[in-house]
Amino acid sequence: MAEPASHFIGVDFGGTKIYAGVFDASLECIGTARMSTKAPRGPEAVIHRIARCVADAVDECDLDAKAIAGVGIGAPGAVDPQAGKVVFAPNLPGWKDILLKKQLEQELGMRVFAENDCNVSMLGVYQVELKAKPKHALGIFMGTGIGGGVVINGEAYSGFNRAAGEVGHMVLQVGGPECGCGNHGCFEALASRTAIFKRIHTAVKQGQKTILTDRLGKDLEDMRSGDLRKAIRKGDKFVAKVIEDAAIHTGVAVGNLLNLFNPEVVVLGGGLIEALEDEMMPIITATALDHALPGTAKGIDIRACTLGDDAGITGGAVLAQRSVKKA
Amino acid sequence: MAEPASHFIGVDFGGTKIYAGVFDASLECIGTARMSTKAPRGPEAVIHRIARCVADAVDECDLDAKAIAGVGIGAPGAVDPQAGKVVFAPNLPGWKDILLKKQLEQELGMRVFAENDCNVSMLGVYQVELKAKPKHALGIFMGTGIGGGVVINGEAYSGFNRAAGEVGHMVLQVGGPECGCGNHGCFEALASRTAIFKRIHTAVKQGQKTILTDRLGKDLEDMRSGDLRKAIRKGDKFVAKVIEDAAIHTGVAVGNLLNLFNPEVVVLGGGLIEALEDEMMPIITATALDHALPGTAKGIDIRACTLGDDAGITGGAVLAQRSVKKA
Numbered sequence: 267m268a269e270p271a272s273h274f275i276g277v278d279f280g281g282t283k284i285y286a287g288v289f290d291a292s293l294e295c296i297g298t299a300r301m302s303t304k305a306p307r308g309p310e311a312v313i314h315r316i317a318r319c320v321a322d323a324v325d326e327c328d329l330d331a332k333a334i335a336g337v338g339i340g341a342p343g344a345v346d347p348q349a350g351k352v353v354f355a356p357n358l359p360g361w362k363d364i365l366l367k368k369q370l371e372q373e374l375g376m377r378v379f380a381e382n383d384c385n386v387s388m389l390g391v392y393q394v395e396l397k398a399k400p401k402h403a404l405g406i407f408m409g410t411g412i413g414g415g416v417v418i419n420g421e422a423y424s425g426f427n428r429a430a431g432e433v434g435h436m437v438l439q440v441g442g443p444e445c446g447c448g449n450h451g452c453f454e455a456l457a458s459r460t461a462i463f464k465r466i467h468t469a470v471k472q473g474q475k476t477i478l479t480d481r482l483g484k485d486l487e488d489m490r491s492g493d494l495r496k497a498i499r500k501g502d503k504f505v506a507k508v509i510e511d512a513a514i515h516t517g518v519a520v521g522n523l524l525n526l527f528n529p530e531v532v533v534l535g536g537g538l539i540e541a542l543e544d545e546m547m548p549i550i551t552a553t554a555l556d557h558a559l560p561g562t563a564k565g566i567d568i569r570a571c572t573l574g575d576d577a578g579i580t581g582g583a584v585l586a587q588r589s590v591k592k593a
Numbered sequence: 594m595a596e597p598a599s600h601f602i603g604v605d606f607g608g609t610k611i612y613a614g615v616f617d618a619s620l621e622c623i624g625t626a627r628m629s630t631k632a633p634r635g636p637e638a639v640i641h642r643i644a645r646c647v648a649d650a651v652d653e654c655d656l657d658a659k660a661i662a663g664v665g666i667g668a669p670g671a672v673d674p675q676a677g678k679v680v681f682a683p684n685l686p687g688w689k690d691i692l693l694k695k696q697l698e699q700e701l702g703m704r705v706f707a708e709n710d711c712n713v714s715m716l717g718v719y720q721v722e723l724k725a726k727p728k729h730a731l732g733i734f735m736g737t738g739i740g741g742g743v744v745i746n747g748e749a750y751s752g753f754n755r756a757a758g759e760v761g762h763m764v765l766q767v768g769g770p771e772c773g774c775g776n777h778g779c780f781e782a783l784a785s786r787t788a789i790f791k792r793i794h795t796a797v798k799q800g801q802k803t804i805l806t807d808r809l810g811k812d813l814e815d816m817r818s819g820d821l822r823k824a825i826r827k828g829d830k831f832v833a834k835v836i837e838d839a840a841i842h843t844g845v846a847v848g849n850l851l852n853l854f855n856p857e858v859v860v861l862g863g864g865l866i867e868a869l870e871d872e873m874m875p876i877i878t879a880t881a882l883d884h885a886l887p888g889t890a891k892g893i894d895i896r897a898c899t900l901g902d903d904a905g906i907t908g909g910a911v912l913a914q915r916s917v918k919k920a
Contacts, residue, residue: 400753402753426893427888430853430854432853440842522762522764522849526850528751528752528759557762566753
């Protein structure tokens with residue numbers, strides 16, 4: 267109780283889970299809590315669960331609400347940070363123009379700041395992992411979908427309609443596989459976990475042999491990125507080829523981004539990279555350098571994110587700290 | 594002779610021609626001069642010709658060298674503007690680490706500022722055509738190659754190695770046609786004048802019928818973008834299809850850039866757009882909007898450059914004016 271309002275909370279939530287972390291003033295994480303999202307119950311129920319998850323994390327650290335200076339939350343969709351509003355979240359039923367900040371402030375009695383989840387993760391990577399050193403940096407977060415975060419001149423860059431950094435919907439293959447966005451050949455349709463799983467499912471249905479079915483059955487139920495890593499390490503050439511192709515497409519995407527943004531650092535994160543870093547990163551880096559124009563990539567650092575699953579909550583805490591300072 | 598050092602000169606040069614313009618303090622062009630580059634003669638001879646072209650433009654306006662506050666020049670390659678050095682220019686024989694600024698200052702007795710030509714053109718478009726109003730803007734210049742210029746927060750953005758905005762080498766079609774850069778499926782390999790001419794040449798060799806051969810002979814000698822426009826207007830369906838495909842690829846590229854940079858304005862310029870604006874722009878705009886994620890393109894302006902061939906010299910004058918002010 268001695269230290270009033272010196273801590274920050276970061277919250278990361280998606281279609282399946284809510285994850286909250288309490289951070290001290292030096293951005294050290296001192297406790298976390300997790301909860302399932304129960305997205306089908308709708309926005310009000312989800313916001314209530316987020317509040318419970320935050321309360322659990324605070325309690326976990328033997329703190330009370332008065333110790334919290336602010337909460338930063340990343341939402342999986344288009345967010346208007348001024349209004350604290352989730353404009354649209356494609357994977358959360360009913361999330362259209364939801365006043366997340368206001369409703370969560372009422373539930374928690376704490377100040378809340380909301381942003382797009384990839385922007386928040388990039389903020390965490392930039393501030394804590396990169397120590398805010400590079401002037402220009404890009405983050406690519408690969409999981410179910412593929413999102414990005416852009417830092418230009420040391421500040422999060424979001425463009426005219428706050429929609430910049432949508433790296434997942436950069437077309438790499440005109441006429442390629444259909445994407446969830448309705449277009450074809452997007453980076454996300456070629457290299458996300460969803461795209462990879464779809465390719466494996468289709469091939470298995472067509473008779474492709476793979477170690478994966480030994481373990482998961484012929485319907486490949488509950489397949490995870492880690493299963494792919496295990497299959498590759500056991501010598502499954504089919505799975506190795508699928509992951510190689512995804513890594514090549516990711517390398518082409520990174521090459522494009524080097525030629526367009528010419529950042530100092532590109533950080534790749536998300537569940538897919540976390541599980542398959544050793545398999546994917548060497549191919550991604552080689553392909554990206556091969557596609558960068560001469561001189562473009564000199565001294566540039568292409569690396570896997572070390573914050574892993576904590577990028578989102580760390581970024582949320584950074585967002586809260588920065589926003590409280592500004593206010 | 595009354596007004597000392599109140600004028601600026603912009604210079605645009607490439608593999609075939611040098612173009613210089615004299616501008617007054619309000620950036621009105623009061624006179625121009627043109628000269629062939631004679632690129633095969635090497636850097637020293639070309640720099641000497643640039644100096645002569647600048648002197649011609651000054652003389653054209655009944656001014657003398659004392660009236661010129663500075664010269665801004667755009668070079669077709671990688672430029673280090675601090676050193677005033679052309680690091681590399683792919684289409685100019687012998688241009689490697691050429692101290693353009695220093696050598697031209699010695700020849701002219703005027704202050705000289707050098708930058709990449711697409712960055713300079715974008716500066717002209719931004720300052721004079723867009724009145725420096727949008728915070729974030731992109732320029733795409735389509736001719737022999739495809740280059741770009743990026744403005745973020747009202748300033749030219751060039752990234753870590755001053756190589757940002759290389760839109761022509763964004764891969765849109767993995768495994769697509771070979772590009773001059775050595776990779777495959779770059780925007781430039783799909784939609785530049787070079788790519789379009791190559792496709793037409795190949796098809797004609799394979800027996801494709803087109804109005805173009807009536808006018809230019811079976812070898813299509815001296816074909817220009819304007820010939821394509823005339824052929825389309827006379828009902829040549831083959832040429833119309835080639836240009837439609839190039840416009841669709843350009844639209845995909847613009848859509849990618851909307852999703853990545855989310856600028857307020859995208860300006861398309863260069864000889865190809867100037868000649869085929871009516872044929873290409875409607876397709877480019879529709880395709881780009883179709884590829885932008887929901888919300889991204891709201892209120893965004895996609896337009897053809899009205900400065901045309903003068904974007905480069907105008908930008909050169911803006912560069913000189915800004916640089917003199919800063920110094």
